[in-house]
Amino acid sequence: MSFKDTYTIRCTACSTKNKVPAEKTDAKAKCGKCGAHLETDTVFSGRSTMVSEQDFDTKVLKSPLPVLLYCWATWCATCKTTTPVIEEFARDSKGRVRVAKLNVDSSPMLSSKYNILSLPYILVFDNGQLQESFPGALPKHKIMMKMAQYI
Numbered sequence: 001m002s003f004k005d006t007y008t009i010r011c012t013a014c015s016t017k018n019k020v021p022a023e024k025t026d027a028k029a030k031c032g033k034c035g036a037h038l039e040t041d042t043v044f045s046g047r048s049t050m051v052s053e054q055d056f057d058t059k060v061l062k063s064p065l066p067v068l069l070y071c072w073a074t075w076c077a078t079c080k081t082t083t084p085v086i087e088e089f090a091r092d093s094k095g096r097v098r099v100a101k102l103n104v105d106s107s108p109m110l111s112s113k114y115n116i117l118s119l120p121y122i123l124v125f126d127n128g129q130l131q132e133s134f135p136g137a138l139p140k141h142k143i144m145m146k147m148a149q150y151i
């Protein structure tokens with residue numbers, strides 16, 4: 001048990017950021033401000049999660065963690081080499097960043113709303129807001145550097 005391991009989990013009810021020690025990230029964790037249940041169970045997967053237009057609000061806009069939204073398509077050649085880098089980032093940033101994957105062909109409304117004109121492409125969301133966007137074909141350390149400010 002290490003007390004240095006603290007996770008920052010945003011309350012999905014009142015948007016307050018809660019610092020939760022690693023040993024308290026069980027199902028009983030509650031928001032210090034409003035007492036709502038903190039979604040600690042969904043943030044420690046260490047894997048990317050697929051999102052679509054149906055669950056975009058829940059998984060991205062109401063995420064308890066900052067979100068790296070990786071936009072890709074099956075026909076995108078660069079995506080084939082970038083996807084493993086994104087998965088590696090998801091493992092490395094477990095409990096800090098939610099890594100979400102969006103297939104742009106299956107989600108044309110989101111692609112057009114967020115103006116995704118090239119692939120692969122990364123959008124960063126925090127507290128329900130789009131924070132920035134950048135081409136996804138970056139080495140992992142560059143992605144880490146970009147995401148560090150939201151963690």
Ligand SMILES: [Zn+2]
Pocket residue numbers: 011012013014015016031032033034035036
């Ligand atoms: Zn709260």
